[in-house]
Amino acid sequence: MNVNMSPFQRRIEDLKDQYAAENPRSRELMAEAESWMPGGNTRSVLHFDPFPLVIEKGEGAKLYDVNGHVMLDCVGEFSAGLYGHSEPAILKAVSEAMSSGIVLGGPNLYEARLAELVCKRFASMDLVRFCNSGTEANVLAAVTAREVTGRSAIVVFDGAYHGGVMTFAGGQNPMNVPFDWIVLPYNDPAAAREVFIKNGRRIAAVFVEPVLGAAGNIAGTYEFLQTLREETEKSGSLLIFDEVKTSRLGGGGVQGILGITPDMTTLGKYLGGGFTLGAFGGRADIMTRFNPHEPGSLKHAGTFNNNVCSMAAGIAGLSSVFTKERAEAFLKQSESFRLRLGEALTNVHPDFHVTGLGSLISIHFASVEPKSGADTTKETRQFRDLLSLKGLLGGVAFTGRGDIFLSLPMTDSDMEIILKLIVSTATEYLDFREA
Numbered sequence: 507m508n509v510n511m512s513p514f515q516r517r518i519e520d521l522k523d524q525y526a527a528e529n530p531r532s533r534e535l536m537a538e539a540e541s542w543m544p545g546g547n548t549r550s551v552l553h554f555d556p557f558p559l560v561i562e563k564g565e566g567a568k569l570y571d572v573n574g575h576v577m578l579d580c581v582g583e584f585s586a587g588l589y590g591h592s593e594p595a596i597l598k599a600v601s602e603a604m605s606s607g608i609v610l611g612g613p614n615l616y617e618a619r620l621a622e623l624v625c626k627r628f629a630s631m632d633l634v635r636f637c638n639s640g641t642e643a644n645v646l647a648a649v650t651a652r653e654v655t656g657r658s659a660i661v662v663f664d665g666a667y668h669g670g671v672m673t674f675a676g677g678q679n680p681m682n683v684p685f686d687w688i689v690l691p692y693n694d695p696a697a698a699r700e701v702f703i704k705n706g707r708r709i710a711a712v713f714v715e716p717v718l719g720a721a722g723n724i725a726g727t728y729e730f731l732q733t734l735r736e737e738t739e740k741s742g743s744l745l746i747f748d749e750v751k752t753s754r755l756g757g758g759g760v761q762g763i764l765g766i767t768p769d770m771t772t773l774g775k776y777l778g779g780g781f782t783l784g785a786f787g788g789r790a791d792i793m794t795r796f797n798p799h800e801p802g803s804l805k806h807a808g809t810f811n812n813n814v815c816s817m818a819a820g821i822a823g824l825s826s827v828f829t830k831e832r833a834e835a836f837l838k839q840s841e842s843f844r845l846r847l848g849e850a851l852t853n854v855h856p857d858f859h860v861t862g863l864g865s866l867i868s869i870h871f872a873s874v875e876p877k878s879g880a881d882t883t884k885e886t887r888q889f890r891d892l893l894s895l896k897g898l899l900g901g902v903a904f905t906g907r908g909d910i911f912l913s914l915p916m917t918d919s920d921m922e923i924i925l926k927l928i929v930s931t932a933t934e935y936l937d938f939r940e941a
């Protein structure tokens with residue numbers, strides 16, 4: 507062992523050794539996978555050292571790994587797992603749909619119904635189009651905004667994640683689509699006003715997550731989002747809310763909670779009931795540009811855009827499980843959990859902050875509550891490393907970067923278990939913290 511390691515690093519290394527010892531089958535399977543995929547990986551976010559857990563099955567709010575462990579699932583498929591793993595209404599809808607054929611090659615009995623449910627739920631969406639992922643929805647919205655406005659630049663925020671090819675954590679990402687990006691700090695209305703004074707006529711759109719997700723679930727302030735609304739309106743550029751994650755918050759997404767209506771909205775994650783789905787939509791005058799009755803309409807193709815599994819699962823989810831009423835109740839229930847966790851952690855140490863909104867939660871350790879991606883401290887990163895390892899060893903799976911995503915099948919006693927594990931990890935962290 508490296509004698510220069512800090513007590514914290516040594517503790518992490520011990521836990522990793524314990525993790526490796528307890529998960530031999532995962533290690534074997536991941537080693538085999540390396541023969542065919544780089545590092546055994548086809549989804550970067552799932553990698554961590556020494557190796558990720560291979561999951562064998564899910565049931566309700568629980569995950570079962572190949573090494574025989576059962577865990578409460580706070581990974582929640584990065585929020586796509588809202589319904590848990592075995593929601594009967596979704597399983598039934600999909601098997602019924604599949605019994606009538608899978609690849610029909612024409613408009614089917616599902617897509618218009620799902621479109622109606624989506625448009626009636628989200629205030630900004632007069633018309634919608636489907637695609638296969640949140641990434642695709644955002645790229646399509648970006649191209650649409652450039653075409654509709656005749657402008658090139660797109661404003662995004664530091665720490666934002668709009669998909670694998672629109673990632674803005676800490677500067678340049680070589681995998682980004684090569685658009686004319688302007689990257690601004692999140693929750694900084696003055697910076698946004700200034701960029702519109704200088705570059706307003708060049709800006710096609712502003713993309714914003716109403717809760718900045720990957721950077722640590724940081725809620726946008728009303729003032730910030732309202733400033734974006736005003737500035738885009740004045741300049742004739744489009745305000746696009748990426749509600750891929752946040753549309754689960756309440757009965758109409760964050761746009762419904764705040765009463766701020768963007769020009770376009772993108773959706774994904776849970777929307778397909780756990781099946782692959784993305785959607786982009788907005789004002790009728792923008793979306794009607796895709797109307798194929800019209801000469802010169804914009805084209806948007808995609809073999810699986812209306813695939814029956816995603817359509818049927820999405821309908822079952824929104825119409826019979828995650829109704830507007832259930833969404834409101836889930837927001838209340840999960841927000842009360844978030845606030846309770848916040849109080850419990852503040853009692854452990856006042857520098858703990860439990861950010862996010864409702865069922866999208868992160869923990870930070872900092873002297874002031876973080877307002878942007880740049881506010882992530884070394885202590886926050888350390889605490890999350892500890893939490894994800896303690897979780898995997900203690901029966902609660904968190905994402906490697908420390909998100910806590912709650913899902914519908916979680917019970918109050920599940921949430922108590924999660925809360926206790928986090929609080930005990932926080933107490934342990936103070937013993938090893940490098941101030």
Ligand SMILES: *Cc1c(COP(=O)(O)O)cnc(C)c1O
Binds near residue numbers: 638642750
């Ligand atoms: C996950 C996510 C995306 C990308 O969605 P995929 O379906 O993974 O391509 C885009 N924006 C936000 C805010 C997300 O959380």
